[in-house]
Amino acid sequence: RPIHPLPPGPKGLPLVGNVLDVPSKTPWLTFAKWGDIFSIKEFGRQTIVINSASVALSMLEKKSLLYSNRPHLTLAGDLVGWNQSTAFLQYGVRFREYRKNLYRTIGSRASLEKYQTLIETKFHHFLRNVLNDPSDLAAHIRTAVGSIILRISHGYEAQNINDPYLKVADIAIHYFSITTTAGAFLVDIVPLLRYLPNWFPGTGFKAIARAGYESLKEMTDQPHEDVKEKMKTGTALHSFTSELLADRTVSAEEKHIIKWSAQTIYSGGADTTVAAIYAFFVAMTLFPEVQKKAQAEIDSVIDNNRLPTTDDREALPYVNAMVSEVLRWHSLAPLGGAHVAVEDDVHDGYFIPKGSLIVPNIWKMLHDPKTYRYPAEFDPERFIASEDKPAETDPRNVCFGFGRRICPGMVLAELSLFISCAMVLSVFDISKCVEDGVPITPEVGQTEGTISHPKPFKCSIRVRSEKALFLIQQDA
Numbered sequence: 001r002p003i004h005p006l007p008p009g010p011k012g013l014p015l016v017g018n019v020l021d022v023p024s025k026t027p028w029l030t031f032a033k034w035g036d037i038f039s040i041k042e043f044g045r046q047t048i049v050i051n052s053a054s055v056a057l058s059m060l061e062k063k064s065l066l067y068s069n070r071p072h073l074t075l076a077g078d079l080v081g082w083n084q085s086t087a088f089l090q091y092g093v094r095f096r097e098y099r100k101n102l103y104r105t106i107g108s109r110a111s112l113e114k115y116q117t118l119i120e121t122k123f124h125h126f127l128r129n130v131l132n133d134p135s136d137l138a139a140h141i142r143t144a145v146g147s148i149i150l151r152i153s154h155g156y157e158a159q160n161i162n163d164p165y166l167k168v169a170d171i172a173i174h175y176f177s178i179t180t181t182a183g184a185f186l187v188d189i190v191p192l193l194r195y196l197p198n199w200f201p202g203t204g205f206k207a208i209a210r211a212g213y214e215s216l217k218e219m220t221d222q223p224h225e226d227v228k229e230k231m232k233t234g235t236a237l238h239s240f241t242s243e244l245l246a247d248r249t250v251s252a253e254e255k256h257i258i259k260w261s262a263q264t265i266y267s268g269g270a271d272t273t274v275a276a277i278y279a280f281f282v283a284m285t286l287f288p289e290v291q292k293k294a295q296a297e298i299d300s301v302i303d304n305n306r307l308p309t310t311d312d313r314e315a316l317p318y319v320n321a322m323v324s325e326v327l328r329w330h331s332l333a334p335l336g337g338a339h340v341a342v343e344d345d346v347h348d349g350y351f352i353p354k355g356s357l358i359v360p361n362i363w364k365m366l367h368d369p370k371t372y373r374y375p376a377e378f379d380p381e382r383f384i385a386s387e388d389k390p391a392e393t394d395p396r397n398v399c400f401g402f403g404r405r406i407c408p409g410m411v412l413a414e415l416s417l418f419i420s421c422a423m424v425l426s427v428f429d430i431s432k433c434v435e436d437g438v439p440i441t442p443e444v445g446q447t448e449g450t451i452s453h454p455k456p457f458k459c460s461i462r463v464r465s466e467k468a469l470f471l472i473q474q475d476a
């Protein structure tokens with residue numbers, strides 16, 4: 001028997017444990033009311049939740065080797081196949097190879113330089129789509145982000161939201177969401193159920209698993225084969241995949257690694273970046289004074305004969321602070337990615353058993369009034385130090401996760417967020433929609449799910465000037 005106690009936690013019931021203490025909707029809000037670190041048990045599974053950034057950093061970063069595994073998922077992982085994707089791969093040699101590929105090709109500012117113009121051009125197309133049909137904002141964001149990612153991962157040029165590759169990827173991610181809904185499938189608690197015959201009552205999960213498997217396989221294999229074909233004829237555009245396949249024969253293991261790490265760029269990067277850009281539009285609708293300040297900064301730095309580019313980044317501190325505030329204000333991964341303890345540990349006097357799920361409550365860390373003054377306010381100034389006050393803590397300390405599992409797409413995500421925000425504000429004014437003479441205030445809230453989006457909302461998007469119109473319409 002361990003001499004150290006588990007972190008404290010709600011008492012729970014026999015067998016089911018704390019299932020009734022944890023709400024299925026927005027659990028991060030309930031968790032936020034409990035201690036810096038606490039433990040819960042659901043159907044025998046030990047979970048340690050961390051509400052404090054310093055505890056998360058001291059466990060998941062400082063002792064990263066101990067805490068770098070992922071939970072084993074039966075339905076979404078073994079049966080659908082997501083256990084091959086970076087986010088769910090068990091820690092080990094193969095995992096480190098995936099990460100090396102990702103770091104080398106998209107992990108730093110220098111490695112992304114070759115995609116800078118591409119990203120700017122795609123967001124210029126986005127401005128044009130918004131100008132033509134501002135009512136379909138969410139679809140335009142999805143198209144822009146999806147096409148940037150497929151272009152980077154496989155050199156593939158997606159034209160619009162109906163592109164077959166974007167569609168199949170969205171279907172695969174939809175099945176991912178269904179099959180990872182907490183507590184929805186008994187097979188994740190009793191894995192042996194997977195061996196029951198298909199006709200057996202209660203095995204509906206098998207049909208879902210098959211459909212999920214087919215879409216994931218198509219999403220992963222087809223673009224990869226496409227690149228190989230194009231490379232043979234010399235028509236492949238430079239991409240993550242072509243860079244890794246170039247000038248050599250790859251083994252079956254290398255092929256697997258390249259194929260699945262490329263797939264990861266879409267599965268990890270699309271939904272997240274979309275949620276962040278959408279949150280930016282919500283913030284601009286709700287906080288017009290922030291929008292005006294950012295526009296004033298952009299107008300003062302960029303002459304009105306061009307759109308902002310990535311190279312303007314250093315000259316736009318307020319816009320950079322606004323990007324930080326988007327990352328903080330809307331925690332799109334409110335409970336981050338769950339880590340798993342590979343060995344028993346004792347942390348701050350608490351016993352952390354091997355196999356425990358470690359869940360960082362990133363939402364709480366980014367909305368803790370002890371760290372952020374008026375956390376519900378969208379206020380980029382908090383990140384700009386002045387004589388009266390130091391800058392508040394950079395959300396990047398926690399919003400991209402921790403240790404060896406830290407988000408490999410963070411530089412790409414930030415670049416996309418910076419350029420989309422700067423371009424949008426240079427040409428558009430965003431405000432509340434007016435219906436029957438009444439301005440409609442968007443609801444601030446988050447959808448369910450591992451990746452949480454702002455609630456759907458409407459806003460008015462108007463071009464700022466004749467000059468802005470010209471800039472949007474000129475060739476990208």
Ligand code: HEM
Pocket residue numbers: 086087088264265266267268269270272273276332333336337338339399400401402403404405406407408409410412413414
């Ligand atoms: C604003 C945008 C984004 C945010 C806030 C975000 C946040 C996160 C977080 C919190 C994690 C979990 C880390 C952990 O387990 O400790 C994660 C993992 C991951 N992210 Fe991102 N992410 C974003 C964009 C992207 C992009 C653009 C990519 C494209 C490559 C990406 C790819 C991944 C992958 C593959 C993982 C799994 C890493 C692993 O398990 O080793 N993310 N991200």
